[in-house]
Structures are given as structure tokens and as C-alpha cells.
Amino acid sequence: MPEDLIYQVVRNHEEQYSLWPAERALPLGWTAEGTTGTREECLARVNEIWTDMRPLSVRQAAR
Numbered sequence: 243m244p245e246d247l248i249y250q251v252v253r254n255h256e257e258q259y260s261l262w263p264a265e266r267a268l269p270l271g272w273t274a275e276g277t278t279g280t281r282e283e284c285l286a287r288v289n290e291i292w293t294d295m296r297p298l299s300v301r302q303a304a305r
Contacts, residue, residue: 249284251275256297259288 248264252272259275261284262268277287294301 247281248278249281251277251284251287256299257292258297259292261285261288 249261250264
């Protein structure tokens with residue numbers, strides 16, 4: 243991975259997060275969360291907001 247690659251934080255319908263190269267079209271089923279930056283910056287954002295790793299459907303079923 244090139245050090246200068248810019249990423250974006252993306253989220254799917256199950257509220258699972260990932261990093262995606264900012265210059266590439268988003269994969270089907272994923273939306274931009276709004277954060278772009280280096281890999282480290284985006285990983286820090288994911289660590290900040292993704293506090294429950296369970297998919298949304300599992301969290302809702304546990305209620």
C-alpha cells in the first residue's frame with residue numbers, strides 16, 4: 243500500500259465500518275461516513291465510532 247494513499251471511512255447497512263480508497267467508487271451496499279485521510283486517521287475514526295462490533299441486526303435482536 244502506498245503511504246500517500248487517501249482513504250475514506252465507509253459503512254454498510256449493518257453499521258459495520260471499513261476503509262476504502264477515496265479515489266475508487268464505493269462498493270455496492272456501502273456509503274461514505276464522511277471521514278477521509280490517511281490510513282491511520284481513518285482507522286482512528288473507526289476505532290472511535292465502532293464501539294460495538296456486532297452487526298445492527300444482531301444488536302436489535304438482543305433488545
